[in-house]
Amino acid sequence: MKITNAVVEKHGLKPEEFYKIKELLGREPNMLELGVFSAMWNEHCSYKSSRIHLKNLPTKGKNVIQGPGENAGVIDIGDDDAIIFKIESHNHPSYIEPYQGAATGVGGILRDIFTMGARPIALLNSIHFGSPEHPKTKSLLNGVVSGIGGYGNCIGIPTVGGEIKFNKTYNENILVNAMAVGHAKKDKIFYSKAKGLNKSVVYVGSKTGRDGIHGASMASAEFDKNTEDKKPTVQVGDPFTEKLLMEACLELMQGNSIISIQDMGAAGLTSSSVEMASKGQLGMELYLESVPCREENMTPYEMMLSESQERMLIILEDGKEKDAKKIFEKWDLDFVVIGKTTNTNNLTLMFKNKIVGEIPIDALTDKAPIYDRKWTKTKLPEKKTQIKDLKKIKLEDALLKILSSPNQSNKSWITDQFDQMVMTDTVQRSGSDAAIIRIHKKEKAIAVTVDSSSNYCKAHPQTGGKQIVCENWRNLISVGAKPIAITNCLNFGNPEDSKVMGELAECLLGIKEACEFLNYPVVSGNVSLYNGTNKKSINPTPVIGGVGLITNINNKINQYLKKDKNIILQIGKNFGQLSQSVFLDEIYSITDGPPPEVNLSNEKNNGLAVLKLINERLTSSVHDVSAGGLLLALVEMTFDSNYGLKIDKPKNLSNLMEYYFSEDQGRYLIEVDPNNLNKINKILVENNIYSEVVATVQKDYFEVSGELKILKNELCKINKKWYSNY
Amino acid sequence: MNSSVIVFPGSNCDKDIAIALEKLQFQNKMVWHKDTDLPKSDLIVIPGGFSYGDYLRSGAIAGKSSILNEVIKVANDGCLVLGICNGFQILTETGLLKGVLLRNQNLKFIGKDVHIKTINTENKFCNKYKKDQVLQLNIAHNEGNYFTNKDHLKELEDKNLIPFKYCDKNGNIDKESNPNGSINNIAGVFNGKKNILGMMPHPERMVDQIISNNDGINLFKSLLN
Numbered sequence: 001m002k003i004t005n006a007v008v009e010k011h012g013l014k015p016e017e018f019y020k021i022k023e024l025l026g027r028e029p030n031m032l033e034l035g036v037f038s039a040m041w042n043e044h045c046s047y048k049s050s051r052i053h054l055k056n057l058p059t060k061g062k063n064v065i066q067g068p069g070e071n072a073g074v075i076d077i078g079d080d081d082a083i084i085f086k087i088e089s090h091n092h093p094s095y096i097e098p099y100q101g102a103a104t105g106v107g108g109i110l111r112d113i114f115t116m117g118a119r120p121i122a123l124l125n126s127i128h129f130g131s132p133e134h135p136k137t138k139s140l141l142n143g144v145v146s147g148i149g150g151y152g153n154c155i156g157i158p159t160v161g162g163e164i165k166f167n168k169t170y171n172e173n174i175l176v177n178a179m180a181v182g183h184a185k186k187d188k189i190f191y192s193k194a195k196g197l198n199k200s201v202v203y204v205g206s207k208t209g210r211d212g213i214h215g216a217s218m219a220s221a222e223f224d225k226n227t228e229d230k231k232p233t234v235q236v237g238d239p240f241t242e243k244l245l246m247e248a249c250l251e252l253m254q255g256n257s258i259i260s261i262q263d264m265g266a267a268g269l270t271s272s273s274v275e276m277a278s279k280g281q282l283g284m285e286l287y288l289e290s291v292p293c294r295e296e297n298m299t300p301y302e303m304m305l306s307e308s309q310e311r312m313l314i315i316l317e318d319g320k321e322k323d324a325k326k327i328f329e330k331w332d333l334d335f336v337v338i339g340k341t342t343n344t345n346n347l348t349l350m351f352k353n354k355i356v357g358e359i360p361i362d363a364l365t366d367k368a369p370i371y372d373r374k375w376t377k378t379k380l381p382e383k384k385t386q387i388k389d390l391k392k393i394k395l396e397d398a399l400l401k402i403l404s405s406p407n408q409s410n411k412s413w414i415t416d417q418f419d420q421m422v423m424t425d426t427v428q429r430s431g432s433d434a435a436i437i438r439i440h441k442k443e444k445a446i447a448v449t450v451d452s453s454s455n456y457c458k459a460h461p462q463t464g465g466k467q468i469v470c471e472n473w474r475n476l477i478s479v480g481a482k483p484i485a486i487t488n489c490l491n492f493g494n495p496e497d498s499k500v501m502g503e504l505a506e507c508l509l510g511i512k513e514a515c516e517f518l519n520y521p522v523v524s525g526n527v528s529l530y531n532g533t534n535k536k537s538i539n540p541t542p543v544i545g546g547v548g549l550i551t552n553i554n555n556k557i558n559q560y561l562k563k564d565k566n567i568i569l570q571i572g573k574n575f576g577q578l579s580q581s582v583f584l585d586e587i588y589s590i591t592d593g594p595p596p597e598v599n600l601s602n603e604k605n606n607g608l609a610v611l612k613l614i615n616e617r618l619t620s621s622v623h624d625v626s627a628g629g630l631l632l633a634l635v636e637m638t639f640d641s642n643y644g645l646k647i648d649k650p651k652n653l654s655n656l657m658e659y660y661f662s663e664d665q666g667r668y669l670i671e672v673d674p675n676n677l678n679k680i681n682k683i684l685v686e687n688n689i690y691s692e693v694v695a696t697v698q699k700d701y702f703e704v705s706g707e708l709k710i711l712k713n714e715l716c717k718i719n720k721k722w723y724s725n726y
Numbered sequence: 727m728n729s730s731v732i733v734f735p736g737s738n739c740d741k742d743i744a745i746a747l748e749k750l751q752f753q754n755k756m757v758w759h760k761d762t763d764l765p766k767s768d769l770i771v772i773p774g775g776f777s778y779g780d781y782l783r784s785g786a787i788a789g790k791s792s793i794l795n796e797v798i799k800v801a802n803d804g805c806l807v808l809g810i811c812n813g814f815q816i817l818t819e820t821g822l823l824k825g826v827l828l829r830n831q832n833l834k835f836i837g838k839d840v841h842i843k844t845i846n847t848e849n850k851f852c853n854k855y856k857k858d859q860v861l862q863l864n865i866a867h868n869e870g871n872y873f874t875n876k877d878h879l880k881e882l883e884d885k886n887l888i889p890f891k892y893c894d895k896n897g898n899i900d901k902e903s904n905p906n907g908s909i910n911n912i913a914g915v916f917n918g919k920k921n922i923l924g925m926m927p928h929p930e931r932m933v934d935q936i937i938s939n940n941d942g943i944n945l946f947k948s949l950l951n
Contacts, residue, residue: 146834146835150835153776153837153868154738154776154779154780156738156739156775156776239776240735240778240779240780240781241779243736243776244735331735332735412838415837416836416837416838417835418835418837419866421837421931421937422738422866423742424742424745424931424937425937426937438936438937553936
């Protein structure tokens with residue numbers, strides 16, 4: 001078949017990229033080779049638009065064992081324990097087929113974790129849908145939530161946290177980001193770098209089918225008029241097989257037969273073999289007729305581009321095939337030697353004793369295009385809205401409206417579809433600021449959370465990027481954890497649009513600044529570009545997944561009120577900044593103005609002071625103030641608690657709405673025993689921390705003097721109403 | 727007391743139950759589904775999970791596995807058998823327990839804490855609980871909606887073969903406190919001899935205060951009694 005311009009375009013390659021391929025090969029590629037190039041040079045695998053910006057992120061630190069570049073990041077949490085984690089997107093497949101798209105998103109990220117030798121211990125997700133009124137939203141929501149649950153519940157890994165947001169920007173391009181966290185022994189971490197010549201390359205796991213063959217590739221008539229019945233481009237997940245694959249791999253990893261191992265994720269056999277060879281600066285020869293196939297007459301092209309799930313590639317030490325095979329047979333999985341490492345530095349594809357493709361490995365990796373795309377800066381918007389110019393609303397009405405809005409509603413409709421307790425180490429389930437997972441049979445635990453603030457990022461990407469790292473950091477502090485490192489999932493629109501490219505560049509700048517200042521390195525991540533429909537890109541939505549350490553599990557804390565007559569202190573200053581707030585959006589549909597300012601130095605001081613108070617057991621609950629502001633944060637402290645609150649009116653700020661709903665950053669609410677107040681104030685003063693008393697714990701009622709008095713159980717019901725009526 | 731936990735491909739609560747058993751000083755062994763010999767046991771546990779991916783119907787394939795033949799033999803001889811969640815589904819598939827577990831009434835997976843009330847405490851599994859005690863246990867299943875025919879239901883009620891029913895936190899057994907649509911709010915059932923118990927809630931998840939509560943402990947203590 002002839003490679004025409006149209007064929008090149010269908011492979012997602014630009015004419016100049018095709019020219020470069022010919023130059024690198026010194027000849028025209030054949031169709032198989034073109035397919036391999038398209039798989040390796042696409043945005044997802046090559047990071048061609050984002051790479052030059054990503055490289056500025058801080059990726060090192062004293063706890064970092066492995067930063068970006070491997071299947072996942074690895075951090076040291078003391079003793080012989082390491083935590084391996086990563087977040088990844090599955091946006092486009094989830095919009096086309098929500099259940100399978102979301103499920104395979106979970107499956108894919110889990111493989112990234114256990115490939116490195118970790119037993120996965122927690123799953124989280126960040127999901128973004130269009131407006132609830134959009135005709136597709138409801139079924140997408142249903143499909144995605146049951147897909148995430150379907151995979152995690154079956155494989156038996158608790159889904160412990162996440163976030164869900166609705167915004168019309170995602171009407172035709174939802175976001176489904178899944179994060180997995182695993183635990184490994186520090187001296188038993190596995191990497192993908194191939195080593196040694198003539199080593200067996202082994203294929204394990206499920207058989208290869210025609211599912212997931214690159215959407216941009218030859219799906220239909222042009223390829224072969226008779227093969228009309230190609231399966232859809234969305235992969236189909238099988239959590240049962242993944243469970244077997246995980247157990248088999250972890251069992252094999254107990255021994256010493258593995259040189260390197262890599263899961264077959266995006267671009268399947270192509271990217272796994274190329275990455276392993278590339279990292280080891282070796283070549284690889286594959287005998288494609290040996291690949292276990294699910295369907296008849298599969299071509300080398302299809303095998304190389306299939307994204308069938310639950311497969312791995314392993315390079316074994318000499319003479320270990322027999323023992324390794326026994327383990328995979330025990331778990332009823334395929335185990336086939338399909339190739340070997342070579343010294344040619346080429347990817348050599350053989351089919352029935354004939355060379356059907358041969359490409360220098362570095363042409364696929366190091367020499368892949370990198371773009372320094374044009375980008376424009378976003379100016380900090382001016383504050384236009386003055387609260388005094390808006391139609392007055394009663395505090396109670398505003399609170400109830402926000403509490404019953406889709407984005408602020410109780411998420412138990414979602415989290416009740418997830419098994420949060422399997423593995424019996426979930427100390428804090430979802431609902432508080434971060435989830436807490438105990439390290440098995442130890443006294444320590446990790447805290448995990450995912451966060452995003454696309455409206456802040458839209459208004460001013462650099463501030464938004466900074467803010468989201470800070471909020472993530474704050475959420476970990478709020479459960480008593482010392483934040484260690486993050487993973488990020490960068491969901492953006494079309495990078496060929498200089499405005500979108502600017503959003504990416506500036507968000508990354510903000511992320512970098514905050515991560516550097518907070519000693520909070522980025523150890524893994526994923527970039528998802530071209531999110532949008534009809535030339536309209538989504539709001540910039542970087543999602544941050546953070547991991548923190550709780551050295552003594554007895555110091556864990558949550559946000560729920562503990563004791564009558566305790567006092568609530570607000571740490572950090574309230575400036576009454578309402579632009580970009582939930583309040584203005586929900587009550588007045590106003591979405592202009594700058595996001596709240598981020599003061600990194602206050603953020604750090606406040607956080608570390610709160611952590612100190614937690615570790616000295618001077619607080620009985622802690623909650624950060626974020627979207628929705630002070631009043632919403634106070635309400636949230638009464639949920640899952642037996643108490644209400646009596647809230648003081650502001651002493652300084654004149655406007656109630658500004659005081660109760662501003663989203664000024666760096667703030668926490670801490671519940672303290674009045675008897676400890678002097679001691680606490682002393683610590684706060686010593687550390688230059690601003691604090692003020694904002695409320696007192698009382699029985700039953702949530703009350704703002706002179707403004708509202710409601711049974712806290714009523715608020716809880718109102719907060720749960722939206723999902724049950726949707 | 728010697729216990730055996732049967733492990734199928736796809737079991738995922740096997741380690742959790744083993745931890746709970748060992749915590750309570752059981753001498754526990756894990757038994758792989760391909761094993762043909764069952765170690766001598768006083769208690770056999772069929773754990774939760776998705777045995778064989780729950781393909782065909784949850785518990786259906788496991789119910790036909792060779793190790794289950796051994797379990798059926800010793801169960802008929804009076805050995806104590808506990809099936810939790812998928813284990814309960816498997817026991818109904820083998821016929822060791824009557825009735826079936828249908829899809830949850832809301833057609834969704836349900837993973838949350840629920841309350842159950844101890845209805846019958848005069849048996850090997852529940853003797854450490856007080857009668858009418860309200861326990862908070864965790865459920866996590868797609869198919870926990872117990873159903874059986876009228877005659878069998880009458881037999882279950884008349885012969886006191888229902889150890890646990892879903893209730894609210896005050897012990898009221900009503901429609902609102904029924905998470906999955908189970909007939910008569912049934913959360914667990916016995917066979918006629920009360921040596922086989924199937925239950926949907928997970929007692930092994932409630933033996934550790936730091937992650938939940940200790941409401942599951944007395945089930946294991948009862949067995950040791």
